[in-house]
Amino acid sequence: MRALAEIYDEKDIYLSVYLPVAGKENEHLNKIFVESRVKAIKDALSPDLRSDFEKTFEMAEDFIFGSPVSGESGRIIFASYPESFINVYRLAVEPEQAMVLDTSPFLLPLAKLRADYEDYGMLLVDSREAMFTCIRSDLAEEKEHLSTDLMNKHKKGGWSQSRFNNLRKGAIRSFLSEVADNVQNTCGELQTKGFVIAGPGNAKQQLMEMLPKDAQEKVLSLIDVSMDIPRDELIGEGDSVLHETELESTRKMSRKFKSEILKDGLAVAGVEDVRSALEQGRVNVLIIMKGSSVPGWICERCQNLQPNAVPPEECDRCGGPVSLVDVVEELYELAQRTDADVEFVEKEDFPHSDYVVGALLRY
Ligand SMILES: [Zn+2]
Incomplete structure (x- = not known):
């Protein structure tokens, strides 16, 4: 995302397309939608930009209309012929249709999708088997599969029951400690x-206690399921845990935001203040109200960004070319370039509904 946010040009040469692609009916609807957008975009362009756009569209066309691969429900294409640039994302979720030509890739819908469907791990474990699955918004991949033979069958006769139990406990412990090591490494790799x-049972708690402190902090929840739970159900359980966790962290963040605003502390609200904080690299978390957009203009040379104003002939700061933008999208890109986190919140999480953006500051 950061690399994409670094990209911009003075001219409208970046095509961004978002399409739901699952099912026959989408194929038909997408065709109608894309054709009407192509016509509207062409009509709005000057002749030289029109020819660039036509070549860009040609380059992206196969990706736009290509049949979905298995499990693909949505697709995002960023393309620019003059920059020989094309990026295709295949998603397991459906985005809303959009087709935009702009000076940079249109990232906000992708960012929202990513915020709604974050990557997480799922460790299914009992006293003799463990499987780590990494669940991403695009697909679920199995990472580790460990198992051990725990002498459940009394093969070697002659042990007393208590000796057997002690050996078995020891074997479970050493198995779980192996799992703990693996979890530690896998989580580090996957980020x-x-x-x-x-x-099932209490292997979860036992494992939890054996994990190193930093791995413990990454545990989102312990849930009780049987080892033969169907994969879809397991992912469903995990998704609802993640959803709850995210709601909680959003609530915590917005409580902090409100209290910082009230005591005039490390937070700002409103487009103007947020923009200048972003430009100074002071923003730790950019907070965007879901579904918000603010019309405005930007200078493509010096990045002078002005909300809610009629665009001038040229930039009043440097004389560069200006273009109409969604200010929220531009703020999002600024956040990406300055390594700020981005959170999307509901209207009621905001201190005032007039402010569609806010920020928690680093200093
Ligand atoms: Zn300028």
Whole structure:
């Protein structure tokens, strides 16, 4: 995302297309939608930009109309012929239809999708088997599969029951400690938000206690399920845990935001203040009200960004070319370029509904 947010040009040469692609009916609806957008965009362009756009569209056409691969429900295409640039994302979720030609890739809908469907891990474990699955918004991949033979069958006769139980406990412990090591490494590699520990009985709690502190902090929840739970159900359980966790962290963040605003602390609200904080690299978390957009213009040379104003002939700061933009999208891109986190919140999480954006500040 960061690399995409770095991209911009003075001219409208970046095509962004968002399409739901599952099912026959979408194929038909997409065709109608894309054709009408192509016509509208062409009509609005000057002759030289029109020819660039036609070549860009040609380049992207196969990706736009191509049949979905298995499990693909949505597709995003960013393309620019003059920059020889094309990026295609296949998603397991359906985005809303959109087709935009702009000076940079249109990222906000992708960002929202990613915020709604974050990557996480799912560890299914009992006392003799463990399976780590990484669940992404696009697909679920199995990462590790460990199992152990725990001498459940009394093969070697002659042990007393208590000796057998002690050996068995020891074997479970050493198995779980192996799982703990693996979880530690896998989480480090995957950099997921966190993971859920699922399974029957008390192996979950035992494993939890054996995890190193930083891995413990990544555990989102412990849930009770049987080892033979169907994959879809397991993912469903995990998704609802993640959803709850995200709601909670959003609530916590918006409480902090409100209290910082009230005591005039490390937070700002409103497009103007947020923009200048972003430009100074002071923003830690950019907070965007869901579904918001603010019309405005930007100078493509010096990035002078002005909300709610009629665009001038040229930039009043440097004389560069200006274009109409959604200010919220531009603020989002600024946040990406300055390594700020982005949170999308509901209207009621905001201190005032007039402010569609806010920020928690680093200093
Ligand atoms: Zn300028």
